Amino acid sequence: MVNMGASSAGPADARGAEISAGLDAVHQRLRRACAEAGRAEDAVQLLAVTKNFPAADVAHLVDLGCTAFGEAREQEATPKVAELRALRPHSHPRWHVLGRLQRNKARQVARWAHRVESVDSERLLTALGRAAGKSLEEGERSTPLEVLIQVSLDDDPTRGGCARSELDALTDIAAETDHLRLRGLMAVAPRDSDPDEAFAQLHRLWVAVRVRFPDADQLSAGMSLDLEAAVRHGSTCVRVGTALLGSRPIAST
Ligand SMILES: *Cc1c(COP(=O)(O)O)cnc(C)c1O
Numbered sequence: 001m002v003n004m005g006a007s008s009a010g011p012a013d014a015r016g017a018e019i020s021a022g023l024d025a026v027h028q029r030l031r032r033a034c035a036e037a038g039r040a041e042d043a044v045q046l047l048a049v050t051k052n053f054p055a056a057d058v059a060h061l062v063d064l065g066c067t068a069f070g071e072a073r074e075q076e077a078t079p080k081v082a083e084l085r086a087l088r089p090h091s092h093p094r095w096h097v098l099g100r101l102q103r104n105k106a107r108q109v110a111r112w113a114h115r116v117e118s119v120d121s122e123r124l125l126t127a128l129g130r131a132a133g134k135s136l137e138e139g140e141r142s143t144p145l146e147v148l149i150q151v152s153l154d155d156d157p158t159r160g161g162c163a164r165s166e167l168d169a170l171t172d173i174a175a176e177t178d179h180l181r182l183r184g185l186m187a188v189a190p191r192d193s194d195p196d197e198a199f200a201q202l203h204r205l206w207v208a209v210r211v212r213f214p215d216a217d218q219l220s221a222g223m224s225l226d227l228e229a230a231v232r233h234g235s236t237c238v239r240v241g242t243a244l245l246g247s248r249p250i251a252s253t
């Protein structure tokens with residue numbers, strides 16, 4: 001934990017200024033990317049990826065007006081969500097889950113997640129549906145759990161995401177699973193390839209999904225290094241960590 005005690009107002013202020021500058025720079029990039037793509041700036045949501053950063057940093061982002069945060073690991077996120085609640089009791093941020101999720105973490109995640117973006121198997125859908133149902137029953141949440149199907153654009157299984165050939169079946173199952181709400185697709189651009197090509201392909205897949213499921217109007221694409229390309233190809237949500245908060249202290253997913 002970063003020391004946020006009264007005696008360390010100096011360093012906390014310095015970190016706040018750093019985060020504020022990072023956020024300004026990202027907003028500027030987004031504004032320009034939207035203008036160049038002929039899209040309204042509010043058509044693209046900024047998801048602040050806070051994995052590997054402390055709750056105090058999330059609190060700074062809340063103070064600066066950020067309302068949606070991305071986390072990759074349940075073990076890290078669950079205590080962070082509670083910590084933020086203590087730091088900013090009147091904030092109601094929406095937490096998105098990125099990164100591979102084990103089925104045995106579904107129950108915990110259903111307590112605080114607004115959306116799980118990294119769904120890539122029927123087994124995970126079943127576990128999340130069951131967990132969300134339990135959470136609704138217990139009064140821990142009041143709305144269905146939103147899900148995005150993560151699709152692999154390079155068929156590299158180590159990076160998560162279903163194969164393109166599985167997409168139709170998984171979207172059908174997601175739409176039919178009780179207590180879940182299919183909202184769209186998510187993908188990570190393959191390494192060492194042209195992100196424009198990858199995101200163009202992703203956009204075509206998303207258009208096809210939306211024909212069958214109009215509610216699946218979310219396309220989560222673009223990170224610190226390739227958000228402009230993603231905005232050119234219809235992204236509705238860019239997931240930005242490094243460009244906002246700096247290099248992660250620990251190598252991450
Ligand atoms: C970590 C992560 C991000 C953020 O990446 P940056 O390059 O730090 O912006 C976005 N999406 C996913 C799925 C991630 O795991």
